[in-house]
Amino acid sequence: MSLAIAGMGWVTPLGDGVDAVWEQLLYGHEACAEKISEQFGNRSYSAFRVPESALGRLASHPRLRRASAISRFAAAAGLQALQAAGVKVEPQNAERMALVFAISNGGVIYTKRFYRDIVEAGAQSARPLLFPETVFNAPASHLAAILEITGSTYTLVGDSAVGLLAIRMAEDLMMNEELEYCLVVGAEEVDWLLCDAYRRWRLLRLAPPLEPFNKTARGMILSEGAGAVLLSRTGPIMIAQTDAGAYYRKRTETEARSTSLSPAQTARSSTRQNAGRYGGYFRMQSSIRRSQQSVKVVGPRDYGR
């Protein structure tokens, strides 16, 4: 089954809007990293944050009054995608649009704040207004309410491949011919706690520049924002293929297959080698389950120029 991309939306540390952000990417502009710290943490981290100006065009809505940053990013990106496609959800077609919302960490800022009250001062200090915002599907719920979607709404949780997994799931949902559109949104907000967790996994570097594919890879810097694609049955850009992917396998098993060593032997040898060459970086990564997703997108060659 082939699906088209009818509209897209972007809220990123480089700004908002597909054309504007694309322009920045073409010119190789780099977002400004911001230092974030925490009262009980003894170090600060760099992170790429979405500037407040990127949400300037987001209209106020009762659902967003107390919502976390992740919900506002998602709302802005989702609305952009619908606007780009010229699609408006009306009561008569509200059931014919599905929403698939992809996240890895979700509303971590409110989750941390809610739990901090409990740790600091006990359960009686827990704020009931914060708790619902800690639930994984709160951002999707806000977006569905803003767009007035009344049909299928799914929040999909996963690792860094979850955005592509969501496109695959959207394709599953669009097997239902009664659906006209599926809005796929991926969103994340950054927080000191996430930076600290990724550092403990030795996946994070403390400050820019980022050096992907460099000989001495030294980790990443966390970022935040949202991307949205509105999938339809026809349109200028077709999704040619989604790979079932998400093939989870331990690194050691994958390596064992290619080197004909047992997983245990591979684990021992790769740990020794990597410990020598990369410090702890790859050694830690070997315990992380890996998923692979790919989406092949085809479209007019001059798209985006």
Add this chain to the structure above:
Amino acid sequence: MLKTTAGNGKSSLARVAVVAAGVVSPLGFGLRETLDSLREGRDCIAPVTRFSVAECRCKTAGQVADERLINDQPEAGRARRLHRASFMMIYALKEALAQEPRFKPELTVVGTTSGGMSYGEDYYRSLYRRDSLRDSPAWIANYPAQKPVIDAQEVFEISAPCQVIANACASGTNAIGHAFECVRSGRYERVLAGGYDALSELVFVGFDSLQASTPEKCRPFDRHRTGMVLGEGAAILALENLDAARERGARVLAEITGYGMSTDNFHLTQPDPSGIGPRRAMERALQSAQISADSVDYINAHGTATPFNDAAEGKAIGELFGRVPISSTKSMMGHSLGAAGAIEAIICLLALQHQFVPPNINFRAPDQLVDLNIVANEASRTVLRTVLSNSFGFGGTNASILMQKFEA
């Protein structure tokens, strides 16, 4: 309602069989113990032992005993640092695969609400109190919501893609419903579906702070109901294209025949009092199965025992189904959130297989505002052909599935 068309223009919907199932919950380890608890109407709620609840209104929950969960599973012995949720998933999958060792899923769809939340709590608490963080890499590695699913798959050398749905308390039913539609559309032949959740302090205190949980007994649909109690557990169902299952001689436990979902944009935590959200989900499930409401013989209700949920759900059920027998099995085991829909689907499966309706315990007086036929306090034997299971969650997600006794 799922509608697909084959190349010849005719509707081409596959029938979907349940060929294996596994469960662990406060009701017991495995299908046999679960069945016994349901028949006896056993109250499996007990004082919370996992964390301090001294400052909470509610002090009880349905819990799965660690001694059996962790110590009795040699398959998981390689990794003592796995989260309890992983052990639950491993147990449920082990039971399902023991019935169908040849089942090779092309996709796994599992619902949850909080993943390995208690490890996130350990990490935060240690940071805040400047305690030792020696174990933090293991806490962080085992925190993500997809991890228990991957752990269970790895133990049994399954490498199917995983879709982990987090639609709050509807997650488990959404996972089964989505898996059902994947098989029904013909896109997949075999899919594992289920749900899991383990008790955590953050979630427990969260519901307590909302005063959604009760310091008393959980009394769904009772006039004097005062709220829910939480639970935990995991359940897995193996779904397969019915024709393919029969061709290879698999034992068909039941059929899933319909799935309905709706999004109720009324409020983040409260259902629309009109019951429109649950009603739409149930109507869509009936449309999906192409049956009328009077074909349904039993409803396993969401029935959290909160004043709002039971009023909205009761209204919708009363309007759509009249006096069909209903019960909320959460009265016996608590509300296991993302696992609830999957566990309750297995309860429906057992009800169909053994031709009985499980009870709604702790029931004393009917709610005068809704006219419902509650299966009060004792299981009863009856003839069941079609049953409905409901799950509704925060964010306004509503999901219903229909299951049918398999008749060759």
